[in-house]
Amino acid sequence: MRVLGIEGTAWAASAAVFETPDPARATDDDHVFIETDAYAPESGGIHPREAAEHMGEAIPTVVETAIAHARERAAAAGENGVPIDAVAFARGPGLGPCLRIVGTAARAVAQRFDVPLVGVNHMVAHLEVGRHRSGFDSPVCLNASGANAHVLGYRNGRYRVLGETMDTGVGNAIDKFTRHVGWSHPGGPKVERRAREGEYHELPYVVKGMDFSFSGIMSAAKQAVDDGVPVEDVCRGMEETIFAMLTEVSERALSLTGADELVLGGGVGQNDRLQGMLAEMCDQRGADFFAPEDRFLRDNAGMIAMLGATMYAAGDTVPIADSGIDSNFRPDEVAVTWRGPEESVDRRRAAETEVQGAEATVRFEGDRVVKERVPRSYRHPALDERLRTERTRQEARLTSEARRNGVPTPLIRDVDPQEARIVFQRVGGADLREGLSASRVADVGRWLARIHDAGFVHGDPTTRNVRVGARGDRPDRTVLIDFGLGYYTREAEDHAMDIHVLAQSLAGTADDPETLLSAAEDAYRAESEHADAVFASLDDIEGRGRYQ
Ligand SMILES: C[C@@H](O)[C@H](NC(=O)OP(=O)(O)OC[C@H]1O[C@@H](n2cnc3c(N)ncnc32)[C@H](O)[C@@H]1O)C(=O)O
Ligand SMILES: Nc1ncnc2c1ncn2[C@@H]1O[C@H](COP(=O)(O)OP(=O)(O)OP(=O)(O)O)[C@@H](O)[C@H]1O
Numbered sequence: 001m002r003v004l005g006i007e008g009t010a011w012a013a014s015a016a017v018f019e020t021p022d023p024a025r026a027t028d029d030d031h032v033f034i035e036t037d038a039y040a041p042e043s044g045g046i047h048p049r050e051a052a053e054h055m056g057e058a059i060p061t062v063v064e065t066a067i068a069h070a071r072e073r074a075a076a077a078g079e080n081g082v083p084i085d086a087v088a089f090a091r092g093p094g095l096g097p098c099l100r101i102v103g104t105a106a107r108a109v110a111q112r113f114d115v116p117l118v119g120v121n122h123m124v125a126h127l128e129v130g131r132h133r134s135g136f137d138s139p140v141c142l143n144a145s146g147a148n149a150h151v152l153g154y155r156n157g158r159y160r161v162l163g164e165t166m167d168t169g170v171g172n173a174i175d176k177f178t179r180h181v182g183w184s185h186p187g188g189p190k191v192e193r194r195a196r197e198g199e200y201h202e203l204p205y206v207v208k209g210m211d212f213s214f215s216g217i218m219s220a221a222k223q224a225v226d227d228g229v230p231v232e233d234v235c236r237g238m239e240e241t242i243f244a245m246l247t248e249v250s251e252r253a254l255s256l257t258g259a260d261e262l263v264l265g266g267g268v269g270q271n272d273r274l275q276g277m278l279a280e281m282c283d284q285r286g287a288d289f290f291a292p293e294d295r296f297l298r299d300n301a302g303m304i305a306m307l308g309a310t311m312y313a314a315g316d317t318v319p320i321a322d323s324g325i326d327s328n329f330r331p332d333e334v335a336v337t338w339r340g341p342e343e344s345v346d347r348r349r350a351a352e353t354e355v356q357g358a359e360a361t362v363r364f365e366g367d368r369v370v371k372e373r374v375p376r377s378y379r380h381p382a383l384d385e386r387l388r389t390e391r392t393r394q395e396a397r398l399t400s401e402a403r404r405n406g407v408p409t410p411l412i413r414d415v416d417p418q419e420a421r422i423v424f425q426r427v428g429g430a431d432l433r434e435g436l437s438a439s440r441v442a443d444v445g446r447w448l449a450r451i452h453d454a455g456f457v458h459g460d461p462t463t464r465n466v467r468v469g470a471r472g473d474r475p476d477r478t479v480l481i482d483f484g485l486g487y488y489t490r491e492a493e494d495h496a497m498d499i500h501v502l503a504q505s506l507a508g509t510a511d512d513p514e515t516l517l518s519a520a521e522d523a524y525r526a527e528s529e530h531a532d533a534v535f536a537s538l539d540d541i542e543g544r545g546r547y548q
């Protein structure tokens with residue numbers, strides 16, 4: 001099979017030919033040819049109009065080059081006739097004016113050769129290229145690109161967003177900083193180069209469940225440069241902070257789903273420090289890590305052609321009349337036709353005497369549980385020390401405070417912030433994830449309402465951070481654990497984030513997330529004194545377009 005791919009969502013006017021004997025898996029005989037003409041703004045960032053002008057000029061040329069290449073391949077193979085089997089194009093997300101040019105070009109080629117058209121989601125292509133080339137079954141996928149940043153896993157016919165940025169994409173955040181200091185676009189590679197000469201400069205670190213935000217870091221980074229901190233130190237601090245956040249949320253996703261494979265996608269994925277941190281994190285927890293070559297990480301038509309071939313083989317083509325572009329096309333909107341319902345990122349594991357959580361090692365000793373935040377060598381030592389002690393102190397404080405507010409939590413037997421160790425009473429028979437029911441999820445809604453009314457959030461209320469079921473002679477209760485990301489706040493938006501984190505984790509682990517979530521929401525409303533403000537804020541968060 002030979003597929004032509006066309007990409008042009010933002011800066012890369014790119015066309016590719018992907019030829020494979022088996023579109024379902026990578027083989028030694030796969031052949032990928034990519035021709036790219038990059039748009040480089042003369043000043044500032046990407047201007048949509050200029051980018052579209054670039055696409056208008058460059059797309060026809062790269063497409064003809066790719067078609068010529070396909071003809072050569074066909075001739076060399078002794079074929080005569082149409083040189084391609086299908087045309088795949090990036091349908092979105094991206095800049096509308098650019099996408100329209102790509103769509104028009106793709107339709108024209110499909111008509112010219114009378115072959116089917118395949119509409120590819122650019123973000124799904126970023127992650128599938130790593131899955132395809134690694135041969136992994138069902139990995140967690142980290143997409144670190146310019147306009148996006150999210151962690152995904154496949155379950156029940158879709159790529160679920162397990163966590164994502166609450167504001168800008170990771171590359172855009174970095175590029176905004178480099179514009180501030182007067183460097184040309186794109187800024188990412190320049191930050192990488194300068195960071196090598198710098199000392200770590202501390203910046204805000206913001207992870208909420210598996211979501212994260214960059215705006216605070218970026219304001220602080222710009223301010224630091226304005227205040228005279230050497231720019232290379234700020235670059236180093238930015239890399240250490242941002243990439244540690246992305247690594248931590250990837251580890252959280254591995255821990256939540258039980259998966260043991262991680263693939264990386266997106267232009268920021270070309271950064272060596274990010275790849276190094278992810279590889280080190282995976283190595284420490286015994287997971288496999290794969291990053292495709294740079295030419296498949298940054299925007300390129302090769303990934304579009306490859307996923308196009310897989311989709312075409314699954315019969316997933318689109319009639320020309322329905323082949324409109326979608327500039328807000330989210331990865332979780334794609335009905336994944338090329339993977340079976342039995343596949344899943346979610347793997348249950350048998351009971352162990354030691355659990356490796358996302359940030360701590362948890363040992364079971366009879367009736368006690370010893371939780372230790374072991375150092376994470378991928379993080380800068382100063383950042384590592386800060387996170388481990390702060391979170392240990394906070395976890396001990398909030399676990400007790402929740403209990404004082406009528407929320408079941410484990411008793412604390414001992415705390416040692418220096419060693420980042422807490423000894424808890426052992427509670428429950430299983431994680432909520434293994435024992436999901438509407439009444440238990442409703443309990444979680446009720447408990448969240450109580451702690452919110454008391455003026456703090458849990459910070460990470462996933463289905464793994466709730467224990468359920470009877471244990472010994474103790475009754476069946478729903479017990480909240482792991483308050484390490486909690487903090488004091490009376491802001492409705494922070495409270496809403498807790499519910500949002502719960503919703504995302506249900507989407508990642510439950511078969512009927514909607515029913516369960518509404519049980520939690522009803523209970524929350526019945527219990528909370530501020531439910532209206534919180535749900536209004538939740539609508540805002542989910543309506544920002546980033547969330548489904
Ligand atoms: C929708 C689509 O158009 C968009 N594509 C995109 O953003 O291009 P991509 O090639 O995936 O990523 C470009 C970003 O990747 C950053 N980048 C490139 N090399 C880098 C490096 N060595 N370190 C850090 N960032 C880097 C650039 O600064 C830029 O922000 C997306 O995937 O979000
Ligand atoms: N007090 C407890 N009683 C029984 N089991 C517990 C207790 N504390 C933790 N566990 C078990 O250990 C697992 C990991 O604990 P915890 O969530 O506190 O660690 P973590 O490293 O913060 O994990 P993550 O960040 O992935 O949620 C829990 O999902 C639960 O199965």
Ligand SMILES: [Fe+2]
Nearest residue numbers: 145146267299
């Ligand atoms: Fe991209």
